[in-house]
Amino acid sequence: MLGVGLVTQAQADTTYTYTGKAFDVHDSFCLPGVSCQPGNITAAITFDKRVTPDYTGPAIFDVGIHAALGIVSLTVSAFGITDTHIVTDTLCHGALDPSSCTYSCGVNFKNGKIVDWQILVNDLVGSNAIDLSSHGHLSYHTDEDKVGVWQTSDISTLVFGINRNLPGDWTGGDALSIVAPKKDDTPALSTNNFTQADVPFNARTDKPVSVQWDTKLEYATSGGKGSVTQQSTFTSQSNNNPTINNYISCGGRLTVNASATINGYLTNASPIKYVYIVGTKINKNLIASRLINLYTNNGTTARATPHLMTGIAQKESSSAQFETRTLYGLSKLWPKESPDGGSHIGIMQMEPTMKRAWDWLINTQDGVSWFSKEKWQIALLWENKIRKACTGLPPLTNEQRENMALVCYGPDAKNDVHQQYYDAKCVGGTAIDKVCKGGTWRWIKNVTGNPRGINYADTVRSLMVK
Amino acid sequence: MIRLRIVFFFLALILAQSWQNTYGACDTTSESMVPLEQLDWVGDGVNSPSKSPPSKNEVEMFLKEQMESKGKLGLMTSLCSFQFIDMNNDGVHELVVSVDYSDRHFCNAVVVVSKNDNHFNIEELSAWHVDDITDVIANLDNSGHKYLIIPQDLSNYEGAHCVATWPRIYQWTKDGFAEVGYNFPSFYKKHLEILKKRRRQLEMTSASLSRSASTEDVSCLLMEEDKIARFLKISPNAGFTKAIDWMMSNNPLLRSKAIRVFEDIGDQESLYNLSVLAGDSDPSIAISAKNTLEVKRLNKLGK
Numbered sequence: 001m002l003g004v005g006l007v008t009q010a011q012a013d014t015t016y017t018y019t020g021k022a023f024d025v026h027d028s029f030c031l032p033g034v035s036c037q038p039g040n041i042t043a044a045i046t047f048d049k050r051v052t053p054d055y056t057g058p059a060i061f062d063v064g065i066h067a068a069l070g071i072v073s074l075t076v077s078a079f080g081i082t083d084t085h086i087v088t089d090t091l092c093h094g095a096l097d098p099s100s101c102t103y104s105c106g107v108n109f110k111n112g113k114i115v116d117w118q119i120l121v122n123d124l125v126g127s128n129a130i131d132l133s134s135h136g137h138l139s140y141h142t143d144e145d146k147v148g149v150w151q152t153s154d155i156s157t158l159v160f161g162i163n164r165n166l167p168g169d170w171t172g173g174d175a176l177s178i179v180a181p182k183k184d185d186t187p188a189l190s191t192n193n194f195t196q197a198d199v200p201f202n203a204r205t206d207k208p209v210s211v212q213w214d215t216k217l218e219y220a221t222s223g224g225k226g227s228v229t230q231q232s233t234f235t236s237q238s239n240n241n242p243t244i245n246n247y248i249s250c251g252g253r254l255t256v257n258a259s260a261t262i263n264g265y266l267t268n269a270s271p272i273k274y275v276y277i278v279g280t281k282i283n284k285n286l287i288a289s290r291l292i293n294l295y296t297n298n299g300t301t302a303r304a305t306p307h308l309m310t311g312i313a314q315k316e317s318s319s320a321q322f323e324t325r326t327l328y329g330l331s332k333l334w335p336k337e338s339p340d341g342g343s344h345i346g347i348m349q350m351e352p353t354m355k356r357a358w359d360w361l362i363n364t365q366d367g368v369s370w371f372s373k374e375k376w377q378i379a380l381l382w383e384n385k386i387r388k389a390c391t392g393l394p395p396l397t398n399e400q401r402e403n404m405a406l407v408c409y410g411p412d413a414k415n416d417v418h419q420q421y422y423d424a425k426c427v428g429g430t431a432i433d434k435v436c437k438g439g440t441w442r443w444i445k446n447v448t449g450n451p452r453g454i455n456y457a458d459t460v461r462s463l464m465v466k
Numbered sequence: 467m468i469r470l471r472i473v474f475f476f477l478a479l480i481l482a483q484s485w486q487n488t489y490g491a492c493d494t495t496s497e498s499m500v501p502l503e504q505l506d507w508v509g510d511g512v513n514s515p516s517k518s519p520p521s522k523n524e525v526e527m528f529l530k531e532q533m534e535s536k537g538k539l540g541l542m543t544s545l546c547s548f549q550f551i552d553m554n555n556d557g558v559h560e561l562v563v564s565v566d567y568s569d570r571h572f573c574n575a576v577v578v579v580s581k582n583d584n585h586f587n588i589e590e591l592s593a594w595h596v597d598d599i600t601d602v603i604a605n606l607d608n609s610g611h612k613y614l615i616i617p618q619d620l621s622n623y624e625g626a627h628c629v630a631t632w633p634r635i636y637q638w639t640k641d642g643f644a645e646v647g648y649n650f651p652s653f654y655k656k657h658l659e660i661l662k663k664r665r666r667q668l669e670m671t672s673a674s675l676s677r678s679a680s681t682e683d684v685s686c687l688l689m690e691e692d693k694i695a696r697f698l699k700i701s702p703n704a705g706f707t708k709a710i711d712w713m714m715s716n717n718p719l720l721r722s723k724a725i726r727v728f729e730d731i732g733d734q735e736s737l738y739n740l741s742v743l744a745g746d747s748d749p750s751i752a753i754s755a756k757n758t759l760e761v762k763r764l765n766k767l768g769k
Contacts, residue, residue: 315750316625323626339628339683340595343571349625351571374569381539408542411623412592413568415538415575451761455754456623462749 176211176260176269177204180242185275186332187247195249195359197277200242201234201256203269208239209260215245217277219252219354222327223341226352228252249359251277251335253328279322279333282360287319287347288465290361294368301376304399309368311464312409315456316349321360371409379404382420389417390424391434393441400443403457410456419450421457502528507550507559507581515550515559522548529563532579532586546573547599553578553638555610560638562603562614564596573597576616578638589642594619594631606635606650613637613646615653620689620730621723622754627682630689630723632697633657651698658694661687682719685712689723693730706731713739718748725751729758737762 180202181187187197203211213234220227230250236243238260247254256272291309313319322333335357338344345352347360348367355362379401387393396404403421407413414420423446429439447454502520506513520528525548530540546564553560561579566572576591576599594617596602606613613635620630635647647654665687668680692705709727712720725743728736740762743755 318625336626338626343595343597344626349570370570378539378542381541385537408568409570411568411570411572411574413542413572413574415533415542415565415567417537447757447760448764451757452619452623455757458753458757459622459750462753 176209176238176258176262176267178202178256178258178269178272179204181254181256181272181275183272183274184330186278186330187275188278188280188333189247189251189358190280192246192248193361194280194282195361197247197251198244199247199254199275199277200244201236201258202240202242203236203238203258203260205238205260205262207262208237209262211236211238211258211260213243213245214257214259216255216257217247217250217252218255219250219357221335221337221342221345221352221357222325223337223343225342226345226354226357228354230354247277249355249362251279251358252354274328276328276330276332279335279358281333282321284319284465287313287321287360287364290364291368294364295372298368298372299376301372302398303372303402304397305402305461305464307464307466308402308406308460309364309371311460311462312367312371312406313347313364314463314465315460316344317347319347321347321363371405375405375408376401378408379420382417385417386420386422386424389434390426390431390436390441392436393424393443396422396443403461406457406460407450407453410453410460412450412453412456414450414453418446419453420446421450421454422446423449503584509557515561519550525561525563529565529577529579532588535586536588542567542569544569546571546597549599549603551603551612553612554640555612562599564593564599564602576602576614578614578643580640582640589638591616591636591643592618594629606653611637614643620693621686621726624719624722627719628686630686630693630726632690632693647697654694654698658691658698661691661694665691681717685720685723689727692727696730703731703733706736709736710739713743718751721746721748721751722754725755725758729762732762 178201180200185199187199189195189197191198201213205211213236215232217230217232218228228250232245234243234245254272254275254277256275258269258271260267260269288307288310291313292306295309296303296306310319317336320336323336324331325334325337327334335342335345335352336347336349337352338349342352344350345357346363348363348370350356350363350366350370356366357363382404383396383401387395400422407421417423422443424441425444426436427439427442429436431437445454500513500518502524504513505515505518505520507515510516512518522545526543526545529545530543533543534540544566546566548561548563550559550561552558553562558581560581563577563579564573565575565577567575573596574593576593576596578589580587580589591614593602596617602615602617604613604615605611606615614637615633615635617631618634620632621628623629633647634645635650635653636643637646665684668683668687688708689705692701692708695701695704705727709724709731712724712727715721721743725740728739728743737759740755740759744752744759746752746755
């Protein structure tokens with residue numbers, strides 16, 4: 001890729017490093033009406049790869065300069081070439097024809113290890129300068145030192161821009177520049193029940209054009225878990241009201257790219273790196289109310305403890321989907337992570353996915369559903385197993401089943417019949433096989449069988465919202 | 467006619483061969499050719515787990531079946547990681563796995579499956595976050611035996627807050643696990659130094675952390691250091707004074723940690739402090755202390 005992000009005041013010259021196969025970046029500066037000072041501009045392009053990795057033969061570099069009005073002279077030269085066969089003389093120079101705004105030059109050279117090209121521009125007007133761009137392609141000989149068929153590499157659209165070593169605010173001066181969102185913006189999930197961030201997108205050009213947006217949203221926990229990348233593309237009209245793009249059930253670090261065809265050239269704006277979509281403080285009463293609602297309306301089983309899920313939420317996350325922490329070097333409200341780098345996330349501390357991390361409705365939905373279906377089923381299986389082994393043992397109450405399921409939800413879930421919340425005990429008699437002779441089978445709290453698991457269940461109950 | 471038969475025979479042979487090649491090529495990328503139960507767990511022959519390694523799916527299915535056959539619930543068993551390894555240097559592989567019974571990615575159990583004739587035995591240890599089993603298998607001496615260095619929890623699970631852990635060293639034999647940490651004091655001394663260094667670094671960088679996060683993380687490391695100091699008998703009551711401070715703290719996370727320190731020290735004063743915490747105004751602290759006292763009482767009664 002070309003080096004981008006050129007529009008910085010401090011940058012004197014711009015070095016474009018060609019590391020890919022195609023150039024596609026087009027930067028230009030100074031829209032009409034934006035004050036630019038005349039002066040000489042120097043830019044350089046560096047090729048650090050050859051046409052093909054093993055090619056060392058001759059090649060032609062054709063460059064067509066599309067220069068702005070007022071750019072009266074232009075010099076292209078190759079320098080820094082160490083290969084003795086490479087032509088190092090000035091490639092082309094002279095006045096540009098302002099009416100055509102095109103200029104071309106070429107060079108034969110044997111491909112050196114690194115070829116640097118320098119473009120010198122004498123811009124006498126400045127204030128009207130729109131852009132200086134170049135389309136070039138690199139042709140190369142198929143057979144070294146022999147005249148034969150020239151092939152054109154897929155570097156067919158080399159487009160580059162010039163950075164001016166001049167003072168001023170250059171951020172608004174691109175032929176295509178992103179007005180919104182801005183670098184380091186932190187839109188929050190503040191709408192649609194705190195699950196949606198509304199991000200404005202707007203670009204500025206000389207004349208209104210259709211702008212193609214390409215955004216990349218990345219998220220991973222601090223430990224790199226649940227890593228997701230979401231890309232989206234959409235179009236908008238430049239110089240118009242911002243287009244609002246809704247980021248729903250997602251967040252993280254956003255890279256924004258914009259491109260448009262301007263004066264026949266595909267033009268890319270300097271990307272915005274980065275915008276951060278962050279979380280919002282969600283009222284605990286709202287969370288509690290949702291948890292109660294989800295639990296009592298999930299399935300057909302009558303829930304003994306409607307508030308039970310509020311206890312899990314409190315135990316797991318202090319009922320918080322987001323917390324202030326540092327991620328991507330930025331201290332903001334990020335999804336609440338387990339301390340091991342985020343193997344668990346959000347209110348119910350579920351395994352991380354984009355939605356569970358960023359959408360508290362989904363996090364709670366998944367957690368409650370998981371408890372009231374899967375964990376409940378497992379609790380019933382254990383109950384049946386124990387009852388089968390103990391003739392006459394009554395069924396558990398729904399509240400007791402909740403306790404069994406709570407142990408299964410926690411980190412100390414055990415896969416042993418004697419390590420569940422309840423076990424059976426022959427009270428007042430002697431257990432002979434399945435029979436409690438002279439007494440009755442009773443459920444007892446299995447304090448010593450799985451103390452950590454029981455402690456989890458009991459503390460969850462103690463933390464319920466009353 | 468005979469010529470025709472010969473042609474058909476060779477055609478069939480070629481077809482069979484090509485089918486076999488295709489099947490074999492596809493098959494080896496997903497599942498091993500030999501069912502896991504029929505693998506030769508002895509030595510490193512062609513049908514040994516090292517030469518015909520089973521896939522993770524196969525191991526999980528096998529584990530679920532084994533769990534069911536032992537009266538456990540197969541569907542509760544999620545495999546986190548596995549390794550076939552000769553644990554006791556007798557030339558026979560054991561299957562060592564970390565498993566998650568919560569289905570919420572808490573890889574909090576380590577299971578060793580051994581094969582004896584055609585019977586499989588299962589031994590299990592509690593653990594804390596053993597995502598990768600290879601992290602806990604170690605050569606600690608030159609005996610050829612492998613040891614399991616299992617992290618186990620020292621503090622209560624507090625959701626998105628740190629859990630203090632300490633490594634316990636086990637040796638697996640055909641009779642089961644034996645805790646052998648006392649034979650490796652140098653391991654623990656080294657571990658103690660690492661913990662101290664880590665805590666000092668954390669304390670130094672605490673300025674960049676929020677105060678509560680820093681306090682909690684430091685308290686976890688302190689618990690770990692004190693446990694090692696008690697284990698090595700450097701100080702039999704290491705952490706007691708700190709636990710008294712934590713007991714008085716406004717921070718329920720520290721009071722919760724105090725419970726576990728008192729539980730571990732277990733002397734009369736500690737039991738008294740547990741009874742104080744059983745009356746804590748925070749019901750989660752109170753119930754936790756009460757449960758701990760109950761476990762102590764029942765264990766004392768041998769129940």
